[in-house]
Amino acid sequence: MKQVLTPVQIGRLVAPNRVVMAPMTRSRASDDGVAGDMTVAYYAQRASAGLIITEGVFPSAMGKGYVHTPGIETEVQVAAWKKVTEAVHARGGRIFMQLMHCGRVSHPSLLNGAIPVAPSAIKPEGQAWTPVGQVDFVTPRELSLEEIAGVIDDYRQATRRAIEAGFDGVELHAASGYLPEQFLSSGSNQRQDLYGGSVENRARFVLDVLDAMAAEAGADRVGIKISPEMNYNSISDAAPQETYTYLVDKLKSWGLAYLHVALFGSPKVDYHALLRSQFEGAYLIGRGLTQEAAETLLKEDKADATVFGAPFLANPDLPERFRVGAELNAPDRTTFFAPPTAKGYIDYPALVPAEVD
């Protein structure tokens, strides 16, 4: 019977448990997108996860969408990530990098003055987190076909660098209203070329990007995160069930490591039932889970692994706490995204204090 603390195959690797750490932006990198030593400690503390998925990392500078987020474009950024993967592996862990291109959900002040890019020039509602605080999103610039090929190549090169930096794999962030979902969704994609219009065309960008990532890493080291019907970052789609069943049907036999699905609110469709039966790789469910809820999902074979965000952020030894039934530290929301400070980042206590290197 599946249980959270039993091993599971996720693509090429075997995770010792089914407690996956969710990708979480923490905004602690330098202005140049370089992860610092605190980030090494943060992930190393959480190495007992079945699998760590890093915070969203921009594949190229135009993909940055939040202040103090890290990248994987320059040699300095790669060298910083190498320290993270070495520290996690030294503690027996496994770690994927999440590639996150924010597209239109960014701001010129984060892009050296450049206008954010998108499938279509449609301004999202809401505000960007910039070096000078929160400011309204702007109308993005529509990518040309040639530029789309360039962005796909950016993901390919970012994947190569992530593997070079020692990551066990890469996850495409195709959820939460960022660039891949902007292409997928009819509300943000009103192109009339190969990348817009029909569901086949709207899904093409995600498929092309995954194809490029799989060509670099091997499909069994590539995962994808989606969030059908999530009303976030001004995203909307006229027929999400059709969009996501088409996408997952296309992907089902690619041999991808996993499909990671985070549902928000009360979607009209039971996407987990629908998509899990379509997909052949590991199926990961996250969002609002407790240990009990995760055990139920696994027992009922609704998922292969379960993903924890805020609980993992606040409990570096979450699998051990599940094992002994310990109380959980409460997450402190005021320090989720903070200027580079240790508070709320690497100072959450473990049951047994970690040895200091």
Ligand SMILES: Cc1cc2nc3c(=O)[nH]c(=O)nc-3n(C[C@H](O)[C@H](O)[C@H](O)COP(=O)(O)O)c2cc1C
């Ligand atoms: C501080 C914070 C930052 C997040 N940043 C990201 C991110 O960079 N990429 C992503 O895919 N999801 C991000 N998420 C969403 C989480 O991956 C996860 O889906 C969400 O927290 C729900 O899981 P939970 O209820 O266990 O926290 C973030 C969540 C939190 C709390």
